[in-house]
Amino acid sequence: MKIVVLVKHVPDAQFDRHITGSGNTTDRDESILSELDEYALEAALQLAEEHGGPKAGNEVIALSMGPSGAVNAVKKSLQIGAYSGVHLSDDALAGSDAAATSLALAAAIRHISADGRPVDLVLTGMASTDGETSLIPAQLAERLSYPQVTFASSLEVAGNQVTARRDAGAFSETVEAQLPAVVSVTDQINEPRYPNFKGILAAKKKKIASLSLSDIGVDASQVGLAGSWTVVESAEARPPRTAGTIITDDGDAGIKLVDFLAAQKLL
Amino acid sequence: MANALVFIDNPGAALKKSSLELLTIARSLGETAVAFTGELNDDVAATLGAYGATTVYLPSEEDLDNYLVGPKAAYLAAAVASSGATAVLLDNSPEGKEIAGRLGIKLNAGVITDVVGVEADGTAHKSVLAGSYNTTAKATTPVTVLSVKANNVEPSPVGAAAAPATATIEVPAGAIANSARIAARTEKPVSGRPDLSEARIVVAGGRGVDGDFAPVEELADALGAAVGASRAATDAGWIGHDAQVGQTGVTVSPQLYISAGISGAIQQKAGMQTSKVIVAINKDAESPVFEIADYGIIGDLFKVLPQATAEIKKRKG
Numbered sequence: 001m002k003i004v005v006l007v008k009h010v011p012d013a014q015f016d017r018h019i020t021g022s023g024n025t026t027d028r029d030e031s032i033l034s035e036l037d038e039y040a041l042e043a044a045l046q047l048a049e050e051h052g053g054p055k056a057g058n059e060v061i062a063l064s065m066g067p068s069g070a071v072n073a074v075k076k077s078l079q080i081g082a083y084s085g086v087h088l089s090d091d092a093l094a095g096s097d098a099a100a101t102s103l104a105l106a107a108a109i110r111h112i113s114a115d116g117r118p119v120d121l122v123l124t125g126m127a128s129t130d131g132e133t134s135l136i137p138a139q140l141a142e143r144l145s146y147p148q149v150t151f152a153s154s155l156e157v158a159g160n161q162v163t164a165r166r167d168a169g170a171f172s173e174t175v176e177a178q179l180p181a182v183v184s185v186t187d188q189i190n191e192p193r194y195p196n197f198k199g200i201l202a203a204k205k206k207k208i209a210s211l212s213l214s215d216i217g218v219d220a221s222q223v224g225l226a227g228s229w230t231v232v233e234s235a236e237a238r239p240p241r242t243a244g245t246i247i248t249d250d251g252d253a254g255i256k257l258v259d260f261l262a263a264q265k266l267l
Numbered sequence: 268m269a270n271a272l273v274f275i276d277n278p279g280a281a282l283k284k285s286s287l288e289l290l291t292i293a294r295s296l297g298e299t300a301v302a303f304t305g306e307l308n309d310d311v312a313a314t315l316g317a318y319g320a321t322t323v324y325l326p327s328e329e330d331l332d333n334y335l336v337g338p339k340a341a342y343l344a345a346a347v348a349s350s351g352a353t354a355v356l357l358d359n360s361p362e363g364k365e366i367a368g369r370l371g372i373k374l375n376a377g378v379i380t381d382v383v384g385v386e387a388d389g390t391a392h393k394s395v396l397a398g399s400y401n402t403t404a405k406a407t408t409p410v411t412v413l414s415v416k417a418n419n420v421e422p423s424p425v426g427a428a429a430a431p432a433t434a435t436i437e438v439p440a441g442a443i444a445n446s447a448r449i450a451a452r453t454e455k456p457v458s459g460r461p462d463l464s465e466a467r468i469v470v471a472g473g474r475g476v477d478g479d480f481a482p483v484e485e486l487a488d489a490l491g492a493a494v495g496a497s498r499a500a501t502d503a504g505w506i507g508h509d510a511q512v513g514q515t516g517v518t519v520s521p522q523l524y525i526s527a528g529i530s531g532a533i534q535q536k537a538g539m540q541t542s543k544v545i546v547a548i549n550k551d552a553e554s555p556v557f558e559i560a561d562y563g564i565i566g567d568l569f570k571v572l573p574q575a576t577a578e579i580k581k582r583k584g
Binding site: 248 | 335337340365367368369372373377381394395396397400401402403405445451452455457490508515523537540545562565566567571573575576577578579582583
């Protein structure tokens with residue numbers, strides 16, 4: 001099985017995050033591997049291991065699109081256990097919206113399939129922790145004409161079929177699709193492993209392929225701010241919320257709370 | 268020719284408030300049509316008319332629900348072509364966003380998700396990076412696809428409840444072939460409480476409830492609120508993961524958010540800081556949640572919540 005895991009280098013949500021520049025794009029200093037992508041990587045590693053690991057011809061490829069720093073998301077994925085990495089980087093990609101990003105990623109996946117071993121499965125997190133649109137799995141599937149299975153909380157591959165459970169919304173569902181497919185996984189699917197010392201050493205020997213737009217046959221006008229179908233016209237930092245009234249319970253705080261709610265017309 | 272097309276997916280016997288909100292926004296964009304799935308009963312048709320829909324499209328295939336989003340996106344693309352609409356509005360549920368995403372690729376149309384406000388020219392307002400920025404975004408394409416969060420406009424009917432015309436849209440053959448099939452489906456037990464993502468009031472519990480959600484649930488029921496939880500509480504198995512509020516769970520934006528026994532780590536704050544009014548109850552005076560609370564109570568939730576619940580019941584008689 002050949003599995004591509006999409007990994008994104010995102011600003012660390014533990015710190016303040018900023019929007020900068022004329023394109024109103026996210027400042028990517030202080031970035032890390034998107035937390036939700038670790039579940040997709042773990043799911044890929046488990047599937048590959050269940051199917052005989054690298055000896056049986058399985059591959060787990062971490063693919064990241066982003067500026068030079070994004071290679072760190074690939075490196076971290078290799079330390080956790082991905083077998084190899086691909087970093088798609090080109091100045092023209094900066095500011096791509098979901099439509100332009102999915103176009104570039106679809107071309108990269110076709111490129112990764114072009115060595116005679118087509119990709120069977122594209123795994124992603126349920127959302128990135130920066131843009132949080134959840135659009136990429138659906139848009140990538142549409143561009144590749146693959147079925148999509150989203151918000152998987154369990155995952156099995158048997159023969160040419162992927163079977164997943166989803167618990168989102170009002171239903172619990174079992175979903176089946178033919179490979180190749182795009183599957184996004186939730187943070188309920190597994191407990192991601194941590195990189196250990198052996199993994200960190202091993203990662204240094206693993207290959208990271210660098211791809212530019214010309215490698216994947218995409219013109220600069222199709223991506224970045226130029227190729228995006230949406231534009232962020234303005235971005236204003238929201239004034240931080242300020243603390244209001246704080247009281248210490250002297251035995252009647254519940255009643256004072258109801259008084260507050262009544263005064264706010266919230267009862 | 269319609270200007271705006273609203274997607275309404277399987278509403279059942281009555282339209283959800285979020286659908287009425289979409290119809291209200293659509294009317295500000297121009298003549299409105301609806302792309303509908305499921306059974307269109309007379310009451311629902313009358314309500315659609317009362318909210319200004321002039322045409323309701325229905326799909327030629329009945330089994331769209333047996334597949335994940337692909338066929339619905341194909342149906343909606345065909346409905347956009349028939350209606351001539353230049354703006355498509357969907358709800359901001361995970362499924363709504365995915366249909367929006369696929370529709371955008373099919374139509375070469377810009378997609379904007381998590382929208383909290385729409386101007387007459389289709390310019391959209393949203394809040395990003397966990398509520399730390401307000402942005403204005405616009406599609407640069409002939410058609411704009413917007414998924415809109417609930418609770419941001421007051422639904423208002425146009426008045427005269429004329430039933431709209433209906434028309435059937437042929438679902439493109441082949442739309443089903445490349446889609447994942449739903450092999451089995453079980454409905455989860457219904458709580459009777461409002462849906463978390465749409466609720467006007469949310470009462471959420473965290474680590475501080477120590478396994479006992481009863482006081483949180485009782486206050487929620489007295490207020491007609493939804494119940495939410497921090498990741499610590501759902502990971503501990505005290506309540507289902509559907510209740511998780513935060514960056515990796517449901518993002519809520521209610522009129523009132525009551526946080527009980529939650530310290531307010533950044534990922535929790537991220538899921539709720541666009542709430543209009545925030546109330547926090549926590550024993551630990553140093554909890555970060557107090558930095559953003561409009562009304563904070565340093566105290567024991569097991570004393571404060573039941574007292575508040577009893578007082579609300581008393582005042583409501």
